[in-house]
Amino acid sequence: MxxxxxxxxxxxxxxxxxxxxxxxxxxxxxxxxxxxxxxxxxxxxxxxxxxxxxxxxxxxxxxxxxxxxxxxxxxxxxxxxxxxxxxxxxxxxxxxxxxxxxxxxxxxxxxxxxxxxxxxxxxxxxxxxxxxxxxxxxxxxxxxxxxxxxxxxxxxxxxxxxxxxxxxxxxxxxLPGFPMDGGRVLRALLARDRPYARATQIAARVGQGFALLLGLFGLFGGGGLFLVAIAFFIYIGASSEAQQTMMRAAFEGVVVRDVMTPAEQVNTVARETSVADLVRRMFTERHTGYPVLENGRVVGLVTLEDAQSV
Ligand SMILES: [Zn+2]
Known part of the structure; x- marks a missing residue:
């Protein structure tokens, strides 16, 4: 816009x-x-x-x-x-x-x-x-x-x-509905003792229920059409927040630490390693990326793609 x-x-x-x-x-x-x-x-x-x-x-x-x-x-x-x-x-x-x-x-x-x-x-x-x-x-x-x-x-x-x-x-x-501040306050409080994704789901449900009530009040309780528009907006906000969380939930609690290769097990190459050696090691060690070391310091990163572009 x-x-x-x-x-x-x-x-x-x-x-x-x-x-x-x-x-x-x-x-x-x-x-x-x-x-x-x-x-x-x-x-x-x-x-x-x-x-x-x-x-x-x-x-x-x-x-x-x-x-x-x-x-x-x-x-x-x-x-x-x-x-x-x-x-x-x-x-x-x-x-x-x-x-x-x-x-x-x-x-x-x-x-x-x-x-x-x-x-x-x-x-x-x-x-x-x-x-x-x-x-x-x-x-x-x-x-x-x-x-x-x-x-x-x-x-x-x-x-x-x-x-x-x-x-x-x-x-x-x-008011306790996404994307209002109250929805975020509710999620934050819920997330104190449960996973973030679960907290979001509950907060989103509350937001949707609240939006429904607000919409009904707008339609039948004399609240007016502006209220219905706001209710609609809150409902959509709650739904999209819940959806984003579903996607994130797949990786909930998983951090890079959990999937990375620890430093002591990392295979490295030197700047002077030949590309032929590098590719041979990629096949035998089944790694597609190597940190490049010089005097014990990381000075670069080389990947299969880099080797292929030679
Ligand atoms: Zn605000």
Missing amino acids: KSFRVGRLFGIPIELDLTFLLVLPLFAYVIGAQVGRWVGILNDVLGAGLDAGVLTATPAVSFGLGTVGALGLFLGVVLHELGHSLVARRYGVEISSIRLWIFGGIAQLAEMPEDWKKELYIALAGPAVSIALGGVSYAAFVALGGLGGTVGVALSFLLGYLALMNLALAGFNL
Whole structure:
């Protein structure tokens, strides 16, 4: 899918997917159109005491708020992904980019380490950032409370809105289904005392069951089509994670150590060994590759293919 690189954070490229560029104005519009409703929620939940009349007086104000709110929301998503990325990088995992698309953000990790502790901390880092952002927004909301004028009320609104949305983002991401963070947390915890493949299978099942429930709620419980789309996305995510694991399970627990030739049994050749001798040894010793030694140090590797190319 076409995407645009907009900059770097901590050396990690930030990319905007085409689907994100379509969904951003939509979000700005939806938030702008719901300013009145959100004022009600903020007054109920946070005791904000905001005057909806000030914020919905003109479309310019409400849609301006919608635009800033949407940008703030997506900045929160980028920082959430950055949380995952920086912890992953500390564990030596390469991050090619952070990409924003229609369903939010993805940190593109080279590979998730199969070590339950690392996976757990990487998975928790995103929601932890979201919770921290929610807390900081709330603290600023409280500190600036009571500011008057359109700008003051608008600022209170945005801070309160971002406080709730970042907490909601953390909660949503902790739902126990792949590819949500909660699915990875679940797998990491399951992998403490069982093989990684088995843990993945169980976590994937839970994710699929959860996606099914979510889809049914979307269809029949009034959750709406967006929820059905998310349920579908989680179901596919869980299935593909389980499938990848089936393939890996064949080699589960098998490391190179188990199949390699130990150093003391390795047949080696010298740089001066003739290719004719090498080929003769390949046939008698049934090896197709030899380390090349000089003064006891490995200086190269020679294989049957190399010999054939002479
Ligand atoms: Zn996350």
